[in-house]
Amino acid sequence: MPKSLFLYNTAAAAKELFVPENDPVALYCCGPTVYNYAHIGNLRTYIFEDVLKRALMWCGYGVRHVVNITDVGHLASDADTGEDKMEKGAAREGKSVWDIAAFYTERFMADIVSLAVLQPDIWPRATEHIPQMIALVKTLEEKGFTYRTGDGIYFDTARFPSYCDFARVDPSSLRAGERVGMGEKRCATDFALWKFSPADSRRQMEWQSPWGVGFPGWHIECSAMSLAHLPQPLDIHCGGMDHIRVHHANEIAQTEAATGKKCARYWMHGEFLVLDKGKMAKSGGNFVTLSTLKERGISPLGYRMFCYTAHYRTPLTFSFEGALSAEQGLANLRKVILSIDKSRGGGVNIDYVDRALEPFADAICDDLNMPRAVAALWEGLRGDKLSGAEKLAFVREADRVLGLDLLKTAEDGGAAAEVTEEFNGCVITLTASGVLPQSLKDAIVERAARRKKAKAKRDFGAADKIRAEFTEAGVEVKDMPDGSTRCAVGDIGLAERVLAGD
Numbered sequence: 001m002p003k004s005l006f007l008y009n010t011a012a013a014a015k016e017l018f019v020p021e022n023d024p025v026a027l028y029c030c031g032p033t034v035y036n037y038a039h040i041g042n043l044r045t046y047i048f049e050d051v052l053k054r055a056l057m058w059c060g061y062g063v064r065h066v067v068n069i070t071d072v073g074h075l076a077s078d079a080d081t082g083e084d085k086m087e088k089g090a091a092r093e094g095k096s097v098w099d100i101a102a103f104y105t106e107r108f109m110a111d112i113v114s115l116a117v118l119q120p121d122i123w124p125r126a127t128e129h130i131p132q133m134i135a136l137v138k139t140l141e142e143k144g145f146t147y148r149t150g151d152g153i154y155f156d157t158a159r160f161p162s163y164c165d166f167a168r169v170d171p172s173s174l175r176a177g178e179r180v181g182m183g184e185k186r187c188a189t190d191f192a193l194w195k196f197s198p199a200d201s202r203r204q205m206e207w208q209s210p211w212g213v214g215f216p217g218w219h220i221e222c223s224a225m226s227l228a229h230l231p232q233p234l235d236i237h238c239g240g241m242d243h244i245r246v247h248h249a250n251e252i253a254q255t256e257a258a259t260g261k262k263c264a265r266y267w268m269h270g271e272f273l274v275l276d277k278g279k280m281a282k283s284g285g286n287f288v289t290l291s292t293l294k295e296r297g298i299s300p301l302g303y304r305m306f307c308y309t310a311h312y313r314t315p316l317t318f319s320f321e322g323a324l325s326a327e328q329g330l331a332n333l334r335k336v337i338l339s340i341d342k343s344r345g346g347g348v349n350i351d352y353v354d355r356a357l358e359p360f361a362d363a364i365c366d367d368l369n370m371p372r373a374v375a376a377l378w379e380g381l382r383g384d385k386l387s388g389a390e391k392l393a394f395v396r397e398a399d400r401v402l403g404l405d406l407l408k409t410a411e412d413g414g415a416a417a418e419v420t421e422e423f424n425g426c427v428i429t430l431t432a433s434g435v436l437p438q439s440l441k442d443a444i445v446e447r448a449a450r451r452k453k454a455k456a457k458r459d460f461g462a463a464d465k466i467r468a469e470f471t472e473a474g475v476e477v478k479d480m481p482d483g484s485t486r487c488a489v490g491d492i493g494l495a496e497r498v499l500a501g502d
């Protein structure tokens with residue numbers, strides 16, 4: 001359902017109507033540095049970006065989506081000092097930097113898949129774009145934006161007067177009191193475009209350049225890769241809040257100085273996931289991954305649901321209890337959806353479905369307000385204005401943005417699909433690994449109730465006969481202490497053939 005999408009643009013410090021210049025929409029998202037597992041704080045950003053992409057597609061736009069992989073070492077701090085994360089990761093694990101990069105790239109992509117994040121069109125790797133980075137630094141040099149020090153080629157921010165505009169910082173606050181660790185830099189905001197390899201040691205990743213053997217600065221990677229794969233200006237550039245002040249300010253300076261064109265028209269930033277102790281970071285002890293969550297009974301989609309409890313521009317405080325309750329919320333949602341009676345109330349009138357979707361669409365189009373969108377989904381399911389088939393159509397539409405796989409039961413650690421029915425005074429709970437056809441549901445419930453009555457009358461012959469039918473159909477029957485009956489359907493197709501045939 002096409003709608004007007006309003007997005008918060010960091011560059012304008014305001015919510016703005018999104019009007020793209022490119023078709024498909026050019027979307028660039030800063031990707032991971034692959035020297036360790038992604039923690040769930042990193043992943044929150046990719047979930048927000050995925051919702052954005054899904055919302056764009058839902059609104060009818062084509063999207064060309066690029067997420068870079070930073071597999072070249074860069075220095076641990078924004079100030080171009082400190083240790084190289086990649087080399088550090090390699091030393092920690094006794095592997096080569098190249099092996100570290102390949103291993104954690106694969107792990108990251110697996111995380112993305114399990115979170116149902118749609119794959120970008122291109123995953124450019126920094127190591128595969130060194131010539132483009134060198135060419136970009138050369139352009140900047142020719143235009144007079146660089147200078148050389150003993151350890152590298154630097155961007156001269158004094159030559160880019162609007163440098164401090166994007167992050168809305170006072171230049172004097174940046175430049176004063178930062179003499180320490182500045183080395184030969186002329187100004188605290190200047191940053192490395194190309195670093196020379198140290199004379200006394202060999203790096204595992206280094207390349208020839210017109211300035212000497214070395215490696216690129218971090219920021220130049222994103223400028224070079226977005227220029228290589230997307231039109232300029234980009235329609236939307238995304239990243240985490242922590243990118244605004246340095247990484248994105250630098251990216252804008254480089255790209256705009258080199259091309260004379262705007263870098264991106266809309267900038268969107270996701271807030272942090274916080275623990276009680278503060279921001280989740282790889283450097284501290286607060287390191288929770290998707291595997292940690294799985295050990296505690298929280299599936300990747302349960303975590304996705306947890307992320308929807310806060311707006312993406314609001315810090316979200318993480319706790320295992322909070323995430324478990326989101327997991328339960330998702331299970332409840334699936335249960336309600338699974339119990340929708342498809343045969344109730346006739347076919348699908350698409351106007352009714354669209355009308356029911358209005359509040360959900362309003363929430364999405366109001367800067368991706370997911371807490372409101374989830375509430376609107378529940379509200380739509382509660383009402384009885386829609387037929388069963390319309391409700392399913394409503395869920396299918398909403399799930400295009402939510403990405404919670406709501407019409408399929410989760411196989412990967414998600415809650416099992418469950419539906420509880422009452423029939424002739426018997427309470428019967430059905431579980432299955434997929435959506436049960438209505439006729440099969442009826443057939444199971446009817447037999448389970450009949451068996452229960454037979455047992456109550458001590459007619460064990462009849463009860464055993466029904467149990468044998470269930471066994472043949474691959475349905476496991478269990479009498480529960482609370483008097484209810486649980487029927488677990490193994491293979492839906494087999495059960496249907498045996499029990500629901502005419």
Ligand SMILES: [Zn+2]
Pocket residue numbers: 029030031222239247
């Ligand atoms: Zn970036």
